[in-house]
Amino acid sequence: MTSGDSRESALRPAPSDNRRAGRTVLFAARSATALHRLLDTLPVFAGDDRIARRFTLVPGSDFDAEALAAVERAGARTLPWERARAGSFDLIVAASPKGELRALRGALALLPHGAGFGKSLPGEGTPGAPSGLDPAFLLTGGTTLATRHALAHPDQLTRLAGTSPRAAAHAVVVGDPTLERLLAAVGHRDRYRAALGTGARRLVVLTSTWGPESLLRQRPDLVTELLALLGYDGYQLALVTHPNERSRRGSYDLEQGLGPALDAGLVLPGPHAEWATLLVAADAVVTDHGSTALYAAALGRRVVTAYDGGDELLADSPTGQLLAASPRLTAADALPGVLDRVLAAPRAPAALAAADAAFAHRGRALELLRDELYGLLGLAPTGPAPSPEPLPVPARPPRQPAAFLVEAELAGDRVTVARFPPWRTRPARFLAAEQGVAGERHAQSAGLLYRRRSDHQGGAHRVAWTATGWIDAALRDHPGCATAGVLLSQTRALLRRRGGPPLVLELAPRPCAGRLIHTDPAAALCAAHVWLAATPGAPATFTADIGGHTFPVTLRPATPAEAEQLL
CATH class of the missing domain: 3.40.50.2000 (Glycogen Phosphorylase B;)
Incomplete structure (x- = not known):
């Protein structure tokens, strides 16, 4: 096999993958932004084994770092630029008219880079022209760059026609796949x-x-x-x-x-x-x-x-x-x-x-785009109407702060608490820190120390604190700490004020429009710390105002069994 044969086989899908008039579609991106726009169009080809999908990075952007990371993680086939420009494709799909797209061979479908065409970049192209609708990039030597220019709204077509009737003749309104x-x-x-x-x-x-x-x-x-x-x-x-x-x-x-x-x-x-x-x-x-x-x-x-x-x-x-x-x-x-x-x-x-004014054909954009792209491929669409790919559920939750500067105010039977980052420069009433998670500097400076009950793992010799054992050790090892507590669940905590007895904090959720609002029990512990400083002893019932919501809080003496439960 010659090197040319090898290159062509890399660009064209194998016969077994294209039993019925196969086509190769090249997605050409200059940056991560452009690639992400292209990925939102992929459902138009979903379920069609006649289509081979390839991706390449168009050179010339200052923002090409990590551009193809999303498709590489997914295992999609990517082509080096030199191999892409040496091949021929049934359809090229791009989301930016800039760069060396003319070096590629095949019908070109151009999609918007973003929404609304609201920017004109000084020093680039035609002064005052919307980036993405600038004739300086859509025309070369009087010929149009795109075989088909897909737009999101008729007003965009009107704007394009006002600056470049020749480019507008190749434009069609399909809506916005990202929306x-x-x-x-x-x-x-x-x-x-x-x-x-x-x-x-x-x-x-x-x-x-x-x-x-x-x-x-x-x-x-x-x-x-x-x-x-x-x-x-x-x-x-x-x-x-x-x-x-x-x-x-x-x-x-x-x-x-x-x-x-x-x-x-x-x-x-x-x-x-x-x-x-x-x-x-x-x-x-x-x-x-x-x-x-x-x-x-x-x-x-x-x-x-x-x-x-x-x-x-x-x-x-x-x-x-x-x-x-x-x-x-x-x-x-x-x-x-x-x-x-x-x-x-x-x-x-x-x-x-x-x-x-920015988005037309809501709910139909993928269907209309599919008709246009399959028309360029010379194929009839197959299968049901395309559906947008579901947005991802955030896989990595945000970090849970381990220390807070706490502002608190006691008025009657209500304690209002607001928690802020520990690096804030405005004065606060005290510092609260999660022992074992916060840094030792914050732990040693905290007026309130707490820990969260965790699930235990098996081992040869299990060692576990009792609730009062940990509280006693925390108060002993942190002489500046006035209150220590253990968060046992979403609604219960065990705490002790220095010199006082073990107490149980019971925190009720707040009903709201058919739902129950639970607050972080660490915030309720902050309210209890303020209450006990002004009103020692228990039992006591007060209201904690946390984040604009009020929660009933009860403090009562801990039973021996509660005080000795394992953490």
């Missing part, structure tokens, strides 16, 4: 929030695009500012970064740079589809001028803008319209008030209109 995945997942919202440990908290998702006007560049301290201001029991914070930013920094450096925030409970989704899961799970989104905000608006999520302006945003685009209709976050400490207002009010008609 289809989000819309298909809205019924899984509770499942996603459970996997994230959100509970009854408000999940606020910060979204940052890439470049000098992105949220992370314009407001690099906003994440830590919000974590220091928003109580852990009332809010959960997530950060969705553009794949280009992850490529620029590298996943490791990105996570290391966010280390203190991640330790404080920040959710950082994976680089592929988990960002969409976060939008489905969110209560509100704080955004710059990236197109992710349009997906949030299409889902009905309240949008708050933190974009500080610049030269990239096209004011007349759907993204520009959405930001103009959204409240602006001028300072981190204003966010709770802004959220109270927007979550209590109906959705703004202008925000609805902005999302409607």
Whole structure:
């Protein structure tokens, strides 16, 4: 076999894989962003063994690091660029007109890189032209790049026709396959929030695009500012970064740079589809001028803008319209008030209109796209109408903080507790730490130490603390600690104030609209620590106000059996 024969056999599926007029489709991506868009279209070919799917990385992007990681993890076939440009394909699918796509041979279907075409990148292509609709990239020598240009909304076709009638002649409106995945997942919202440990908290998702006007560049301290201001029991914070930013920094450096925030409970989704899961799970989104905000608006999520302006945003685009209709976050400490207002009010008609101006054919995008792609392949589609691939349930829950600075106030029979990261600079009432998980510096400084009961593993000689044995040792070894406790379950804990008797804390859930809200018993232990400092002894009943929800708490003397139970 010659080298040419070997190359062609690598590009073309084996006869056994193509019993009925087989076709080879090449997915050509310049970056992780483009690849992820392409992956959302794969259901159009699901169940068709006539299609061989190949992936290649188009050179020329500054953001190609880790670009093919998602398909490599899945075991998909990838082709080096030189082999891809030497071959011939029945169909090429790309999500960016930039790079050396003309070097590939085959009909080209071009998909949007994002939603809404809301940016114009200074110094690139035609000044003021929307990135993705710029004739400088869609035409070469008067000829069109794409055999078919798939758009998400008729307004996009109108805009393209205004700048390049020749390119518009090859365009068709099919809708947005990525939005289809989000819309298909809205019924899984509770499942996603459970996997994230959100509970009854408000999940606020910060979204940052890439470049000098992105949220992370314009407001690099906003994440830590919000974590220091928003109580852990009332809010959960997530950060969705553009794949280009992850490529620029590298996943490791990105996570290391966010280390203190991640330790404080920040959710950082994976680089592929988990960002969409976060939008489905969110209560509100704080955004710059990236197109992710349009997906949030299409889902009905309240949008708050933190974009500080610049030269990239096209004011007349759907993204520009959405930001103009959204409240602006001028300072981190204003966010709770802004959220109270927007979550209590109906959705703004202008925000609805902005999302409607970006996405057409909702619920039909994959079906319409399939018709177009199979038409280019010269095949009739097979099987049922395509369904969006389910969004992933977050596989890695956020870190559970091991230490908190606690603000607390006792008024009558109510103790209000708010917990914050231990690195916050504002003064607090005391430090609470989970012994054996928090660092020793925090453990030695804690006014309240606690531990969680864990499942035991078998062994030759099992050693287990009794509840009071551990509490006595914790108070002995940490002279600055005033209260130590063991969390026995979601509703019970055993604790002792220094110099006092062992007590049982019983924590009732709060009924709310047909559900029961449980709080973290460690937060209730913080309330008991404050109560016992002011009102020694038991029995006692008081109310703990935690994260905006109230919970009845009872303290009573522990029985000998309760005090000696094993941990």
